[in-house]
Amino acid sequence: MQAQTTSIQRILLIDADDDDQFIFEHILCEVAPSVQLEVRASEKEIVDVVNQWQPDLIFLDFNLPNDGGVECLQSLKQCKDSHLFPVIIYSSLFNPKDIETAFDLGAIQYIQKADHYVKVKDMLCSFIEMPKRA
Template sequence: MTKEHYYLLLADDDEDDCLFFKEALDEITVSTALSMVHDGVQLMEYLKNNISNLPDVVFLDLNMPRKNGLECLAEIKDDENLKNLPIIIFSTSLDGEIVDKVYQKGASFYIRKPGDFSKLKSVIEKALTIAPENNFKQPERANFILQP
């Protein structure tokens, strides 16, 4: 699924993280368009209202109000219209148990939010160049966590 241009959806309640993500996209070589939602309820409403125009990839934070990322991931993978949507977990946490859980639930990749802007650019670009090579299909567990 390597494309010239990716339509991304970021689900994250942290305004600073959203701003850094958008700024990082502006500086990478992959062409993108970005939409954002700020909690899990907004995410699910957005996806259900845009079934005919789904994003190419969802970057999903785990710790959000109203409905967390784990709940959203489960709901997406249980929905016939959404189950093939690539989900990249984008979280500050790197708890092994949580990583295992989102892997089992079908996330495509896991990214721990880097604090450094250059690493953020690097890991996003890596996600958008490596992941499409295998059509955003989930890799072996050993390659599930993307590092900058």
């Protein structure tokens, strides 16, 4: 499989589940090896990470411990240039209230975590091909 050319160069994954982190990283390396991935397990110091690293795209698990997903999304929207990086909720939580909250806080999409390798791969490919925001 040939690597895809993409304008997305840096992805930040915020997810507390080690297995989900591993799967995400493995698939990303397969479909877009040139894309850099930064992984965080919590919302702690996330504003500093984003301001220094400047990701092109953020995947956030809304199911972080202690309501951390909501707090994290609120913090992300306070970052300088927050309009430049889309935040995609990628979570096992999938109820209308969570979805509404995520969109109210600025997420551009809410995706339920897939339990199948091919579905995760297809999802990642669709976002990697997305143009960067200007």
